[in-house]
Amino acid sequence: MALTDICADCAVRDRALCGSLNDEELAALNMLGRRQKVARGETLIWAGDESIICGNLLSGVLKLAASTADGREQIVGLLYPADFIGRPYADVADFTVTALTDAELCFFPRKPFEQALEDHIQMERLLLQRTFAALDEARARMLMLGRKSAEEKLADFLLDMARRMGSSGCRATPDGPMTFDLPLTRGQIADVLGLTIETVSRQMTKLKAAGIIALPGGRAVTISDRQALEARTEAA
Amino acid sequence: MALTDICADCAVRDRALCGSLNDEELAALNMLGRRQKVARGETLIWAGDESIICGNLLSGVLKLAASTADGREQIVGLLYPADFIGRPYADVADFTVTALTDAELCFFPRKPFEQALEDHIQMERLLLQRTFAALDEARARMLMLGRKSAEEKLADFLLDMARRMGSSGCRATPDGPMTFDLPLTRGQIADVLGLTIETVSRQMTKLKAAGIIALPGGRAVTISDRQALEARTEAA
DNA sequence: CGAGGAATTGACGGTCATCAAGGTCGGTGG
DNA sequence: CCACCGACCTTGATGACCGTCAATTCCTCG
Known part of the structure; x- marks a missing residue:
């Protein structure tokens, strides 16, 4: 069907979170999702806005940034293909997400995606492991920022x-x-x-x-x- | 029973991860765990060591630290009562955990604890949410370290x-x-x-x-x- | 070819690290 | 009781590192 075709040709099919789903589950998830292209420089999510979407990065590189009121900026993370985007379980996005290169992503409305996490324990567990990895990386970068x-x-x-x-x-x-x-x-x-x-x-x-x-x-x-x-x- | 008594008088019973368990589940988890007191200055986990334990902090304050080969140190997180300690799904601990005050904690061997997470979805979900919160905090601190x-x-x-x-x-x-x-x-x-x-x-x-x-x-x-x-x- | 953003290079100064010298406090033992 | 000791904190002098301001130069693209 057309709905699974969209995943069949997905460049990160087996590396992204969806890798934990079988074809049938994937078809269901697909009902919710959309692919989207974004141009270099475009901002997908603004810090402070309502946290509406989650998704996977298919190609390109995104930045995750925080900034002070007077305009100083700190990039707090870089996202590469197959990385997860967004912040489930939070009503407000804390960080701004912007494309550093032209990019393509596959996203879902947050609420239904949270439901999908609950329905697919394997995917939720994978997300937990990735979140731990992201935390480790952020902390390693804290050492760099503070002491190097x-x-x-x-x-x-x-x-x-x-x-x-x-x-x-x-x-x-x-x-x-x-x-x-x-x-x-x-x-x-x-x-x-x-x-x-x-x-x-x-x-x-x-x-x-x-x-x-x-x-x-x-x-x-x-x-x-x-x-x-x-x-x-x-x-x- | 004696085994649940240990939880009955737990200061963080309803705030820690275990808050997601009912009394019966708690009793089972308790079979695995032990309480322990640590003195101020004592180190519980060394960065680079095998990741053996997970647990909850009952009282006191712990630090999570990273350091360079030549001895510069960066504290990458502080842990307060009811916070979760340890790193499931990793074989090696990346950060050193040390008591800043006298402290008391309740810990479990990592492998059985991972199994408990799988058996109790609610607890795993809570852990996911807390890990997201920790990630947000770490990133906010990156802005501080880099730009303030x-x-x-x-x-x-x-x-x-x-x-x-x-x-x-x-x-x-x-x-x-x-x-x-x-x-x-x-x-x-x-x-x-x-x-x-x-x-x-x-x-x-x-x-x-x-x-x-x-x-x-x-x-x-x-x-x-x-x-x-x-x-x-x-x-x- | 020209325009505009990005990168390089230079001069200068401020912030914060380093080195050094007391000072305070709590605990221990004579 | 008080002197001593060690850990922690404060304060000062100095200078390195890196931020700021400014002037070219380099690249890309229209």
């Missing part, structure tokens, strides 16, 4: 991105140079790391001058000396 | 503590002065806020000089002008 220097933060960040973007430019040898495109501008990197755009830029050129990375142009980065980069994750 | 000044951080912290310790010293008028004891040393406050002990101390005296707080001695703090303190939560 600009250089350490950037080294952390680049290695993290290399891990996640790896598919696009992986080389034969695990320690050989690898190149990938950052989905973030310098300003957004600054918002992830709790720095300013200028500091990010300066640390980038410093790493380039040290021969640890290269900046071929555009958003591309190549990590030439992973060992050295890892060393700067915790240097004095 | 020392003064703003301390104002945030004091208001947060006032909210949590409120029971001990609440005054008649909501905006009137209130006094309470901090369960943290200056050094630990610094580890929560991503500052140094000296900076915390200096900001404290600055707030005192401004007549916003008073420091009657020991760990006590009194908030004399809550309005002003709230204003410094986001000042220029």
